[in-house]
Amino acid sequence: MTSKPMNMVQALNSALDNLLSSDDRVILLGEDIGIDGGVFRVTDGLLAKYGAERVIDTPLVELGIVGMAIGMAIQGLRPIPEIQFQDFIYTAMDQIINQMAKIRFRSGGEYECPLVLRTPYGGGVKGGLYHSQSGESYFAHTAGLTVVTPSNPYDAKGLLVSAAQGDDPVIFLEPKRLYRTAKQEVPDDLYKIPIGKAQVLQTGNDLTFITYGSMVPTVMDTVKKNNLDADVLDLRTLVPVDKNAIMQSVQKTGRIIIVHEAPRTGGFGAEISAMITERGIDFLYAPILRVTGPDSPIPYRMEEYYAPNERRIMNAVKKVMESA
Amino acid sequence: MEQQKKEKTESEKPRYIRAYAAMVLSRTLDKKIVSAQRQGRVGFYTPTMGQEALQVGISMALEKEDYVYGYYRDVPMMLHRGVPIETIINQIMGNSADTAKGRQMPSHYTSKAMHFMSVQSPVASNLPLAAGAAYALRYLKKKSVVVTTFGDGATSTPDFHAGMNLAAVFKLPLVFVCENNGYAISLPVERQTPVEISLKAVAYGMPGVKADGMNFVEMYNAAKKAIHDARSGNGPTLIDALSYRMGPHSTSDDPSKYRTDEVKEGSDRDPLVIGEKLLISMEFADDKLLEKIRNEAIKTVDEKFDACEKIPPPDPMTAFQDVYKNMTWMLEEEVKDIL
Ligand SMILES: Cc1ncc(C[n+]2csc(CCOP(=O)(O)OP(=O)(O)O)c2C)c(N)n1
Numbered sequence: 204m205t206s207k208p209m210n211m212v213q214a215l216n217s218a219l220d221n222l223l224s225s226d227d228r229v230i231l232l233g234e235d236i237g238i239d240g241g242v243f244r245v246t247d248g249l250l251a252k253y254g255a256e257r258v259i260d261t262p263l264v265e266l267g268i269v270g271m272a273i274g275m276a277i278q279g280l281r282p283i284p285e286i287q288f289q290d291f292i293y294t295a296m297d298q299i300i301n302q303m304a305k306i307r308f309r310s311g312g313e314y315e316c317p318l319v320l321r322t323p324y325g326g327g328v329k330g331g332l333y334h335s336q337s338g339e340s341y342f343a344h345t346a347g348l349t350v351v352t353p354s355n356p357y358d359a360k361g362l363l364v365s366a367a368q369g370d371d372p373v374i375f376l377e378p379k380r381l382y383r384t385a386k387q388e389v390p391d392d393l394y395k396i397p398i399g400k401a402q403v404l405q406t407g408n409d410l411t412f413i414t415y416g417s418m419v420p421t422v423m424d425t426v427k428k429n430n431l432d433a434d435v436l437d438l439r440t441l442v443p444v445d446k447n448a449i450m451q452s453v454q455k456t457g458r459i460i461i462v463h464e465a466p467r468t469g470g471f472g473a474e475i476s477a478m479i480t481e482r483g484i485d486f487l488y489a490p491i492l493r494v495t496g497p498d499s500p501i502p503y504r505m506e507e508y509y510a511p512n513e514r515r516i517m518n519a520v521k522k523v524m525e526s527a
Numbered sequence: 528m529e530q531q532k533k534e535k536t537e538s539e540k541p542r543y544i545r546a547y548a549a550m551v552l553s554r555t556l557d558k559k560i561v562s563a564q565r566q567g568r569v570g571f572y573t574p575t576m577g578q579e580a581l582q583v584g585i586s587m588a589l590e591k592e593d594y595v596y597g598y599y600r601d602v603p604m605m606l607h608r609g610v611p612i613e614t615i616i617n618q619i620m621g622n623s624a625d626t627a628k629g630r631q632m633p634s635h636y637t638s639k640a641m642h643f644m645s646v647q648s649p650v651a652s653n654l655p656l657a658a659g660a661a662y663a664l665r666y667l668k669k670k671s672v673v674v675t676t677f678g679d680g681a682t683s684t685p686d687f688h689a690g691m692n693l694a695a696v697f698k699l700p701l702v703f704v705c706e707n708n709g710y711a712i713s714l715p716v717e718r719q720t721p722v723e724i725s726l727k728a729v730a731y732g733m734p735g736v737k738a739d740g741m742n743f744v745e746m747y748n749a750a751k752k753a754i755h756d757a758r759s760g761n762g763p764t765l766i767d768a769l770s771y772r773m774g775p776h777s778t779s780d781d782p783s784k785y786r787t788d789e790v791k792e793g794s795d796r797d798p799l800v801i802g803e804k805l806l807i808s809m810e811f812a813d814d815k816l817l818e819k820i821r822n823e824a825i826k827t828v829d830e831k832f833d834a835c836e837k838i839p840p841p842d843p844m845t846a847f848q849d850v851y852k853n854m855t856w857m858l859e860e861e862v863k864d865i866l
């Protein structure tokens with residue numbers, strides 16, 4: 204199998220290209236994804252290759268993009284809609300929560316809704332409060348949705364392929380902060396990374412970092428720079444989360460720090476924390492700490508104050524290591 | 528010539544009789560469910576009375592390969608399309624024979640076999656799905672048309688706008704049928720929108736037609752043209768099917784609080800009375816035949832209703848299945864705690 208260095212945008216593009224070429228039922232739709240190749244270029248070149256019937260430039264209507272994709276999925280296609288920025292997904296939330304997530308359940312399993320809703324999320328591009336949000340908790344709270352977020356090019360492609368070949372709707376959150384920051388060797392052909400499986404990025408004995416998506420490199424850089432003897436778990440899938448990977452590490456280290464970019468209150472870290480205490484409080488040597496974005500909208504000029512950074516992560520490390 | 532015309536009309540006769548029979552069956556079932564609800568045998572229901580002709584007219588113009596993305600008042604259409612009456616009663620009961628395993632409140636039907644998409648509650652959110660379905664069917668080289676139905680209240684929603692615009696932009700094989708029954712619960716259509724609903728089509732560059740939804744033959748003709756256009760690649764049409772909600776919004780509603788302009792059952796505006804007059808004037812039926820159809824409907828409804836009522840409730844486990852294709856570990860854990 205041939206491969207080449209790709210950034211996350213190129214890896215996603217390669218995944219979509221493979222999916223379109225291997226399955227006629229795959230259709231892409233979204234705003235500016237065709238002739239423009241997507242505002243982040245994820246769909247670059249695909250219109251020319253697969254034509255306007257399969258790579259659809261839609262009118263500017265998020266609920267319509269999502270609603271149409273649901274109807275296509277019900278009639279047997281495998282649509283992959285794109286929402287240009289996660290911040291604009293909210294007018295489609297009724298379609299996502301009340302249609303997409305409930306098609307199988309409400310029809311007694313007669314109808315299915317296999318689709319992947321891709322959308323870039325999080326900060327890192329100086330987009331201010333309407334081009335930087337991290338809304339994963341909204342989706343994680345809805346039964347019927349699978350929620351996936353990759354942190355590197357290799358995973359991005361493998362997870363997108365798995366999502367697109369599954370039988371249930373997937374919310375695929377792409378950390379735009381990482382779109383072009385790193386390159387990895389990525390195979391040109393189709394391959395899959397299983398949904399529901401975390402990746403242990405490094406192993407250690409003192410403490411465990413649980414993180415995902417946009418914050419993975421921040422955590423890894425901090426761990427390396429400070430020579431921390433830590434497990435680092437990249438969840439990759441939030442729903443269904445990899446309970447076993449988490450609990451194995453909890454048993455080993457007993458000191459847990461959860462890092463995410465989304466605001467703290469009601470954030471996905473709260474769910475992980477509750478899950479750990481429910482089934483492993485006896486293993487803990489210290490309170491579980493969260494290092495997250497604040498409970499405020501993400502600002503434009505002062506964006507660097509928003510997402511977790513090395514200093515805040517190291518403060519948390521001190522606290523968990525000082526606990527008896 | 529005359530002879531040919533007569534023969535053609537004769538051959539149409541069973542079609543018209545079947546249409547009338549579906550209207551009668553629906554009306555009979557409607558009344559049965561409403562009275563059963565009063566006796567505490569049914570939880571809730573949204574009656575269809577008044578909208579029989581418009582729905583059956585649409586259904587007459589549909590082919591087997593066509594699809595309906597409908598809403599909670601589409602019982603007459605379902606019955607006419609051939610959905611077994613048991614499917615409807617079992618859904619109302621939420622029993623173990625219900626397609627959706629008792630998960631949805633009454634009036635939220637599903638019948639994949641008869642190409643009827645499962646009904647959701649949020650008003651009009653089926654319209655963008657219908658656009659996607661029409662796109663998919665055309666892409667798959669099927670000759671199918673999609674019909675989507677919704678109320679007059681639905682025309683104020685963003686989903687209506689989205690669905691209409693998308694269908695027009697992509698010139699989809701899709702027909703929009705507004706079952707304009709004059710009210711959205713308590714709000715009269717004049718307060719819903721200041722323009723006639725058919726005019727809304729102009730903004731999307733598609734034909735908008737008004738049809739007398741109380742007259743099944745007129746409705747059939749309007750639908751035939753719209754469906755033919757959709758099937759021939761000429762794009763979508765909006766049909767404003769003027770009718771009247773003869774019953775309350777639902778069994779929980781008291782219309783006397785907000786309206787007095789009722790259309791009474793058996794009056795000249797009742798779509799069944801209009802249908803009977805049409806059949807008699809076409810010489811397709813006489814009073815005796817109509818009487819027979821009515822009596823058969825009562826017998827069928829009573830028998831089927833009683834039989835369905837005896838079906839036990841679903842297995843509790845089914846309340847937690849079909850969330851995903853395979854149950855998640857979280858739900859497995861939760862279910863263990865519940866059951
Ligand atoms: C989005 C949404 N808002 C409110 C409701 C509650 N509701 C149910 S039916 C209805 C009125 C609908 O009126 P119309 O579209 O005219 O259909 P009709 O019931 O008259 O057939 C309302 C407000 C709902 N189901 N969905």
Ligand SMILES: [Mg+2]
Pocket residue numbers: 678679680706707708709710711712
């Ligand atoms: Mg109405």
